[in-house]
Amino acid sequence: MQTKVLITIDTEVRTHDRPDAFAHDVAGRSRSNSRGSYWIADQLKSYGFAGVFFLDVYGSGRFRGAPYRELCEGLLERGQDIQLHTHPDQMYDSKRRNMHDYSLAEQTGIVRDGMALLKDWTGKFPTAHRAGSYGANEDTLKALRVNGIQLDSSFFYGRANCKLPFGNSNNPFKSHDVWEIPVTIAPEPVEKLGFRFPFWTRHFWKRYIKLDVNAMCPIQICRSVRQLHGTIPYMITFLHSFSFMRWKTDEPDERAIASFHSMLRLLADMEIPVVTFEQIAAELGVDSQGVPRPVIRA
Template identity: 30%
Template sequence: MRKKILVLMILLIISILNLGWIKQEQDSTKKLDVLVTIDVECNRGDKPTLITGEGVSPKCGMYNIMDILEEYEFEGSFFVNVYEHKNYAEGVMANITKDIVSRGHEINLHAHPNSNLSFYNKGIENYNLEQQVYILNYGKNLIEKWTGVSPLAFRGGSYRINDDTFKALKIVGIPVDSTVYYENDHNKISNYKTINKVTKYNDIIEVPIIELRRKTSKGFKRSKFDVDWLTYDELIQVLEQAKNNDLKILNLMLHSFTFADMNGKSGGKLILQIGNKNIYGVDNVDIDDFKKMLEYIKTDDDIDIVTFKEWYEKYSDKDMINSRDFIPVIYR
């Protein structure tokens, strides 16, 4: 009898342990990783105003984005368009990259063509494989020279990419891409394997730009997970829908100039015109929305903000298999 009781107790303990393991596994599937990605670019004029806010306010530039992230103890992933370095005085672009790294944030490669570069003065998709390898190596080498860090991820400017770009990334040793944006006109790839779900193209891991649908009185409109495009409530809707539908990872978009008011909603007068962009002052609404979103994430145990490096180190193919290709729908 005692033997039977002992066996039953052992079985009960094993069952409890297994239930705990199952619960742990279920909890882990709820975890949502968010990449806060910032495209650092100006590419107009002889001062990096759209990067630093110079000539308007430092609150408009990337340094304020870093300040806010650090206030909440998060790190951002900054995609820097180093190809515009010849627009500015010697060392300006180098110092920008060094500042990002010295403050503990991640630096990755962004690529916009530049009229000062004879080898790269049109969209990258217009170049053959050999030329794309040269273009990517040029940018990668600049980042390594200036910071001592090798970029882990790439994003094509204006989402420009084609099938050869994946091959070129593999050759130059950049394992992650974050350019694919479903049915964007500048995506010249032969086919889309997913919409929002992580996938692979030519052995390059693809973390797509997040495609959304916004419900309006006239039906559904396309949108994306971008601080400049969404209100605070909409940002939270996307987070919760992704978390509850096993999307696993969200790619949040900002630009170095996200906090510049470019449509006059702050009520100010036109301060500066840079190329086709008008700046009226500081976009305090977007700043407040971004801060509130970070606070929301910080208090939710099921959401993490990670860098590409942190995510890549724990990444495995099963993450692609277990996640869903889900499109969040937002309501305003």
């Protein structure tokens, strides 16, 4: 089996209480951080890779005047892919942070609004979606279907905040006429009372983590890529636009940077194809120009 890798970047604000939140957490163009979305895109481009930037468009409702359009233009100029990321609390209700906190009708409107923003900024509707904090439920998939988005990557097995009721699988599957491309997970050893169990025990403890540059050291992430390669059609790797700066100190996260570069080198050395959701849409026979369907109101 030929495994193809998607390098996904959740592109969003982390620290809401700072005046340069967008520049720091998203763009990476603040005095304290130069390793945000633009830097990530440049690193990917240097390898000839296109990443998938899941953009939380709803931050534009909270951080008015932030250059979201300019960001989209810059990413597209660098050959990157931009898809929809939903953090609805940024624009609708600060007390309801997750998509699963909203009704089907509300989620349908949230997705429609986000699609319209991306269409305005990029010239086309998104092909794929990921719920912020993986906070999706089955109504989320129904809302995507109504709006013409047929690819989702919100399912994170074992994540309490993810309300999609599916079993453990790294393979794509279809639900409510939407293709789910799960967040790829790998078993890892656990630590108890300060003791780290040997790597071979990982299958017994059933601790699963995503292929995240912040969650895995260079050895772990490369080992996981090698082990999963050839076993699944699509492998999802993960990072944030703010992954390379420590939260409280504004210092570079050197381990995350090393994990990112190690992963990119491995993908290049193993000649593993790096693809986007638009390419997956073509493979699965999905319309890559998701056009919202007319909503019939009672």
